[in-house]
Amino acid sequence: MPPRPGLDTRTVLMAAVEIADQQGVQAVTIASVAAALGVRSPSLYNHIRGLEELKALLALYALEQLYSSVREAVEGLAGKEGLDRFAHAYIRFARLHPGLYESAQLVPQGMNREEIELAKERVVDLVLQLLEPYGLPQEDALHAVRGLRSLIHGFAALEQLGGFGLPLSVEESLDFNLRVFLKGLAQ
Structure with a gap:
């Protein structure tokens, strides 16, 4: 599956930063970051290897x-x-x-x-x-x-x-x- 346009490692990281600051670092999961970005979890694996x-x-x-x-x-x-x-x-x-x-x-x-x-x-x-x-x-x-x-x-x-x-x-x-x-x- 090709990477989604506009989605890159920095975008994934910034979504994780926002979740961490709003809900705590324990709330940062692959699922929560994917949800924040409006994508399915597998899409993140084009940009990071995992949690x-x-x-x-x-x-x-x-x-x-x-x-x-x-x-x-x-x-x-x-x-x-x-x-x-x-x-x-x-x-x-x-x-x-x-x-x-x-x-x-x-x-x-x-x-x-x-x-x-x-x-x-x-x-x-x-x-x-x-x-x-x-x-x-x-x-x-x-x-x-x-x-x-x-x-x-x-x-x-x-x-x-x-x-x-x-x-x-x-x-x-x-x-x-x-x-x-x-x-x-x-x-």
Whole structure:
């Protein structure tokens, strides 16, 4: 069966992105993407090899979009101001694109694995650059990257799950915890 005119891998991916952001990454299936595109499921196999490849493409796209968002936010910055802007851009991305954010956290097996790892490394390298003014030894800097990611991801995940029920400003809580983390790095 020849590919449907106007349907290509990018179109299939963008349909998956929309489903992920509206319904969650678990709602991305071959059937749901085909339905969103108004085609039968077998038509998608002219453009992707299956759900595993689609989820890998989704994860790669998510990481590229996340990187682009945070890189733009920290352009020309480093240290406290850069890390603060990074954290806020990261949280903003998770709020605006919950399905993409979830996809960026997944580790699809097999397809596009090397590209996904490189995309993740770009984010880590960006944070390492932001940490340079702290003069941390390489290993400590990597521990700091993990700590910052844990803080930000935990915050984003709890917020998405509605876990902040106290009558306090969520933004003030984020700022407070970032200040505490960054003061610890400065010592």
